[in-house]
Amino acid sequence: MTVNRELLFIEPDEYTINGDLLKFTGQRVSNKQKILGYYRIRSEQEKAALQGIQHPLTVQVAGKVGPINAPTNQNEFNFQRYMLGKNISNEIQVTQLRSAASPPKLGLLRQFLAIFHVIRKKMIDHFERMPQPLGWFIQVLLIGYQSEQFQEQMDQINRLGLLYLFTLSGMHVFYLVAMIRFLLRQVGTTKETTDLLLLGILPIYGIIGGSSLGLVRSILMTWLHLASQRFGQWHLTGIETWSLVLLMNLFYSPVAVFSLGAQLSYLLTLILILSRQKKQWLTGLQMGAFTIPLVLRQTFVWNIWTIPLSILIGPIFDWLIFPVVIVGMIFVPFQLVCNGVLKILAAFFSWSSDLPGTIIFGKPPAIFILFWLGLLLACQVKPKKLLLLSCLLLSGVCAYGWIHLPLNDEVTYFDIGQGDCSLIKTRFDRQVYLIDTGGKLSFNTEKWQVRNSRTNGETVVVNYLHSQGISRIDRLYLTHQDTDHVGNFPSISQSINVKQIIVPVGMEQLASFQRRLQLSRVKPSAVVAVTNQVHETVPSLALQILHPFERGQGKNEDSLVLLYRSGKTNFLFTGDLDRANELKVLEKYPNLRADIMKTGHHGSKTASDPKFIQQVQPKLAIISAGRNNRYGHPNEETLVTLRKYRVPFLLTARDGMIKVILSKQGPPKLTTYGQMNIY
Known part of the structure; x- marks a missing residue:
């Protein structure tokens, strides 16, 4: 920079x-x-x-x-x-x-456009002061703005697979056009004059509505259809208008079509065009079915209630959500009533999203997505629907097996910023272990400074686990108490079932750990404190615990040191262990060797003692540290030590996620994702 x-x-x-x-x-x-x-x-x-x-x-x-x-x-x-x-x-x-x-000075066009941006800002602020969630629904549906406080409701809607409820903006434009036609008809305006007014109003609404891709797509389709009716020799059909707007989108911003919102908007609009003669419940069923491949590709999760809710959501939107939003926006005396109705609706979404039925499917290969969409489109025109649906079901089972039954062991080091988080999963996902979770340090944050945001434990770790079809962690090893190692474990446990937590003995009694445990979904009975003399309640540990030797307080010097063996490859994890205790580990285990070692304390000079590196003889060192971190990690002294003993190293701040795939047939395959390089 x-x-x-x-x-x-x-x-x-x-x-x-x-x-x-x-x-x-x-x-x-x-x-x-x-x-x-x-x-x-x-x-x-x-x-x-x-x-x-x-x-x-x-x-x-x-x-x-x-x-x-x-x-x-x-x-x-x-x-x-x-x-x-x-x-x-x-x-x-x-x-x-x-x-x-x-x-x-601004040009005339910029001054003209600025008027509508000012109007939109004032509307955002006005709706924010209204009873909620009514104001938030108005913001999302009418002006394309999502308040931070509305994120929870949107997350619930997304978990139900009803993303298109707010991305298929054509519904909003349809209602706007219908409402304007109705009002102008009441004052005696002709259809021709109404169409001309709409040609001017629609672009303005595009600005006030936030200019999202879905909204612009819908406005352009409506505008072109009206223009062809009023001025054109050739009256455009629905499919012709859809195709023309898609080509315009590809010309102006081809990258935009990779977004889930754009894909849903264009695909589901196409389904609506093709299904105009069909009953509403059947159209809802088709729309729900078409969303599944795209949602799986982007979110990796499917909810079994998506299909029945897709059948219901059309009438709910037509006869409840949109009318209530419009009435609540225009008629102040009815705002509390409309707000109450939307509260009930929000409670229904919340209740539905908590029902059992969420399937962590994983990320299907792109070839499956194209195949499924092709089969669904074929079902629109082909008579032999049973055969096509059978192929759809069979290919879905194959994709699920492909994701959930990997043939090799895997060790992954996440790019989690200034922190540590590593994943071990064995062949066929029989065992899944997570070592630390990462976490963000906060320094004397006042209330006004607190940001509403998801942790990178959710956006990075949970996201990756879900993409791999993983819904549980068999053992979570927390090496010590520091926030950058354990801060994310409560948020991760909200989405991933953590069966057992392993901590160094003494850490389980710390007030900071107990607070995090209360915020998590992990039962206190699932926490096991250990030393290198493995507690008898933890049978058949795949990871050998080398440290600590005695009770501590969960500090750096008490860090868990873990050794994992997969075939002929040894992996060493040292937490934030200091140099003095590294040498004690050597005294206890004089034959300790590691092929791949995660350096202690993010490459700090307080770890990676030269004697430790010389004896362990790693073939590769992994350094987990954040970009431009305030601590100066990794320290040059550590890098000098690694170079002295000819140990190559990878740095998450530079190389991103580092994944090691272990195969019985050949050497480990190592991939980094910072520059998408494969070594």
Whole structure:
């Protein structure tokens, strides 16, 4: 990254504040390019001032500019590609932000468009002050804005496989057009005049509605259809309009079609076009079926209630959700009633999402997705539906087996930032072990600074486990008490069944550990404290415990040291063990050797004693550390030691996730995901 000074133009509806983080999309005044910006707010007063802004800003900023990072863990959400779909490829980490002393004059078009961005911002703030969840539903459905507080409800809807409820924006445009036609008809406006008004109103609504890809797709289809009816010699059919808009999308932003929202929007609109003569329940069934392959590819999870709810959701949306939202928005006396109805609906979604029936399927290969979509499309036109459905079921079973029955052992080191987290899973996923969970340190955070966000234990670790079809951890080894090793275990346990936790003896009594245990879904009886003399309640441990030798307090010097053997390959995990205790381990186990060793304490000079490295003789060292971390890890002294004994090393901050696949037929295969290099 390079340090730049930039003059940026920011619309009032193109920024969000989460705790002490300001995130915005701005346009460079110099070259009109869009850029993603982040700024850490310095005071509560500054935060209040930023929240009150309701007009466009031209700001002078200073900060580091660079490309948006690609994902560094396998199957991690590709934020870089998502932003490329919005034609944004660079970001700026802002260190200074102030209003421009002499902002340049805006062109007439920009001034005209700014009016509608101001209207949208005022609507966002107004709906935020309404009774909730009514205001949040209005924000999502009508102006394409999702409040942070609405995330829980959206997560529940997503778990039920009903993503398209808010991504298929054509429903909103359909209702808007129908409502405008009805109102204008009541005052005697002709159909021709109404169509002309709609041609002007729809682009404006596209801006106020947030300009999401799904909304723009729907508006363009409606606009082209109306224009061809009014002015064209050739009246476009639904499928012709759909195809033309798709081509326009591919020309303007081809990367956007990789997003799940775009895929659902285009695919389900196509199903609606093809199913116009069919009953609503059958259309709902088809839409639910078509979402499954795309949802599995992106989220790796399927809920058995998706299909029955897909049949119900059409009438629920038509006759309940949208009318209640419109009435609650327009008629203030009815807001409390409408809010109560939506509370009941939200409770129904919450209850439904907690029902048993979630299947951790895993990420199917792309060839299966294409095959399934082809079979479903064939069912639309072919008479032999039973044969096609049988092929669909059989291929689904094959894909499930392909994911859930891997033929090799695997050891994976996550890029978890400044922390540690490693995964061991054996052939056919018979045993799954996690060593530490990562976790983010917080330094004297005040209430106004707290951000609502998911932990990287969820976005990285749980996401990867689900992509591999894994729904449980047989044993979670927590090497010691530090937050960057154990902080994520409560959030991970909310989505993954943790059967047993292994900790160094003494750590189980710490107040910090007990607080985390209460926040998790792990029963206290599942916690086992151990020394190198393995507790008899932990039979047949696949990982040999080499340290600690006695009771401690869960500090660095008490870290678990673990040795895992797979075939002829030995893996050593040392937590944050210090040099003095590394030498004690050598005294206890003079023949200790490791092919792959995770260096202690993130490559700090307090670990990786030269004598320890010399005797263990690793063929490869793994260093888990965060990018640009405040501790300077890995320390140069440790790197000098590794070079002295000719130990090559990989660094998660540079190389991303590191995966080792172990095969009985050949040497281990090692893959890194920072640059997607294969060694």
